[in-house]
Each structure stands twice: as C-alpha cells, then as structure tokens.
Amino acid sequence: MSHTWDPDRYLAYADERGRPFVDLLARVHAERPHVVVDLGCGPGNLTALLADRWAGARVTGIDSSPEMIDAAREIDGIAWEVADLREWARPDPLALRAPVDVLVSNATLQWLPDHLELLPALVDRVAPGGWLAFQVPGNFGEPSHTIRTDIAGREPYAAHVRDVAVPASHEPADYLRVLLDLGCEVDAWETTYLHVLAGPDPVFDWVSGTGARPTLQALPDDLRPLFEEEFRELLREAYPADPSGRVVLPFRRIFVVARKPGGVTVDA
Structure with a gap:
C-alpha cells in the first residue's frame, strides 16, 4: 500500500534526526569527490551538508517522495530527483551514468526488505576508490515499534494494515560481512542516542512522522482515532x-562506511 510523507512533520525533530547523519559523514574521508549522491534525501536539509563539505562536487539528492523533493527544491545548488532507490541502483550496461564518488543513504534502506541483497548493486554504482556510507535505525525491538505491531495485529485494525510498509534492519555484522565479501574496506558500528523529548505525547509525535506513518495512513477515518488513542496511551506507559x-527516547542506530577497492582517491 502506498503512503505519503510530510516534510514538516519529519522536520519536527530535525536536530535529533540529523545527528546520526553528521556522525556517519565524519567517517567518510573523501577529499575531492566529483559526484556525490544522497539516496533517500528527504526534505534535503542534510543533503545541504554534503554540498557545504564538498563545494566542488556535483551533489544530487534522490527520494521516492514527491512531497519531500518539493520541499528540498527550496535549497539551491543541488540537483533533486524523484526516483525509486531500487530503480536507481539497476545495472547500467552501457555505462551512461557517471560513477559516484560518495554515495550516502541516511535512514532509508530500512524501508526496503531486500536491502541487504541490494548492497552489491549500490557498490557497483560507486567509483573505484569511492565511498558508500549508510545509517539505519536498529531499534525495531523497542516499544516504540513493538507496540504499533501489537495493536496493528488485532482487529478491527489488522484487515486494513496487514500489507503496509514496515521498516526493518540487520545487525552491523551482517552489513560488514556482505561488504567485506565485495572487497571493500568496512567500518561498521552502532550507537544508542538518548533523545530528550518534551510535550504531551512526544514519542507518538516522533514515530507518527516516520515508522508508524504508513500504518496510520492506511487506517480508515473512523478507526484511526481509536488506534491513535490506544497507541498514545501505551507509549506514555x-x-x-x-x-x-521530560521523556527519554533511547534510539539505537547502525552505521556502515565502506570504501570500494581501486582508484587513486586521496584521503583527507
């Protein structure tokens, strides 16, 4: 089932959502890349950091959400494109597309159930000596997600949400293994952030802008308020x-930075 994204709702916690991107980028030691791509760029506020760091590069932000790209187009100096990540990663037998020197994906791959199998295709799009860096949430066993799953599995909700998109990720060692087998140098790690939130239902506000949004959108208007009421109550508990x-939201994130073999890229 399809769903749409709300850039304003997503940006409500822009600082908290942006910190993992900055921490990821700190481990990418490319000095003078020519082509930089942000897969799943969202509203583009973090893609702008790529353009700031590598001012001489051609930076492109790609997202499957027209709403996100419309918001991103307010930022000048970056090329924006509405595209499906899987389509973008397809093989290019005629070599019509320029190889990417730095390929970044922040909190996006978790929406693709087959993203572990997609890594070879992403590495293929990277230039020899170039960099692939991504970050995915690793908190899907936490109440912020399991409560949604429990409620959604019950009637009368289950009939409406059983086919909605649900994010998931793998362990750092899984990503490490795949990328090592592809010949890359790999740095994989995890961090648990402790986000201090405020407001009457801040965890609901957080998850309703990301992981729970497809579920909430799939519910009919007469059931959504009932679902939200129960969801809010259990999250408060x-x-x-x-x-x-103050409410503390522990949030585990998984980071991977891989450098493709070959090339003459000079580290910073």
Whole structure:
C-alpha cells in the first residue's frame, strides 16, 4: 500500500534526526569527490551538508517522495530527483551514468526488505576508490515499534494494515560481512542516542512522522482515532515523563562506511 510523507512533520525533530547523519559523514574521508549522491534525501536539509563539505562536487539528492523533493527544491545548488532507490541502483550496461564518488543513504534502506541483497548493486554504482556510507535505525525491538505491531495485529485494525510498509534492519555484522565479501574496506558500528523529548505525547509525535506513518495512513477515518488513542496511551506507559515533563527516547542506530577497492582517491 502506498503512503505519503510530510516534510514538516519529519522536520519536527530535525536536530535529533540529523545527528546520526553528521556522525556517519565524519567517517567518510573523501577529499575531492566529483559526484556525490544522497539516496533517500528527504526534505534535503542534510543533503545541504554534503554540498557545504564538498563545494566542488556535483551533489544530487534522490527520494521516492514527491512531497519531500518539493520541499528540498527550496535549497539551491543541488540537483533533486524523484526516483525509486531500487530503480536507481539497476545495472547500467552501457555505462551512461557517471560513477559516484560518495554515495550516502541516511535512514532509508530500512524501508526496503531486500536491502541487504541490494548492497552489491549500490557498490557497483560507486567509483573505484569511492565511498558508500549508510545509517539505519536498529531499534525495531523497542516499544516504540513493538507496540504499533501489537495493536496493528488485532482487529478491527489488522484487515486494513496487514500489507503496509514496515521498516526493518540487520545487525552491523551482517552489513560488514556482505561488504567485506565485495572487497571493500568496512567500518561498521552502532550507537544508542538518548533523545530528550518534551510535550504531551512526544514519542507518538516522533514515530507518527516516520515508522508508524504508513500504518496510520492506511487506517480508515473512523478507526484511526481509536488506534491513535490506544497507541498514545501505551507509549506514555512505556516512556513515562519525569517530574519536569521530560521523556527519554533511547534510539539505537547502525552505521556502515565502506570504501570500494581501486582508484587513486586521496584521503583527507
């Protein structure tokens, strides 16, 4: 089932969502790349960091959401494209597309159930000596996700949401193994951030802009408020506010930076 994204809702926690991107980028030691691509660029606020760091590069942001790309087009100096990541990664037998010196994907691959099998195709798009860097959430066993799954599995909701997109990821060692087998130098790690949130239902606000959004959109108008009410209540129990109203959301992230063999790229 299809769903749409809301750039404004996504950007409500722009600082928290952006920090993993900055931490990922810190491990990419490309000095003077010519072609830089951000797969799953969203509203483009983080893609702009790529253009700032590598001012001489041709930077392109790609996202499957027209709504996200419309928001991104407010940012000048970057090429924006609406495209499916899997289509973009397809083999190019005529070599019509320029190889990518730095290929970045931030919190996107988790939406593709087969993304582990997609890694060889992504590496193929990278120039010899170039870089592939991605980050995916690794918190799908936490209440922020399991509560949604439990509620969605019950009637009357299940009939409406059983086919919706649900994000998932693998362990760092899984990504490491695949990319090592492809001949890459690989740095893989994980970090758990402790996001301090505020407001009456901040964890619901967080997940309703990302992982839970397809489920909420798939529900009919008469059922969505009931689902949301139960979801909010259980999230408040799982993530209680302290006396000052602060809520701590632990968020595990998985990072991978791989350098493709070959080429003469000079490290910074």
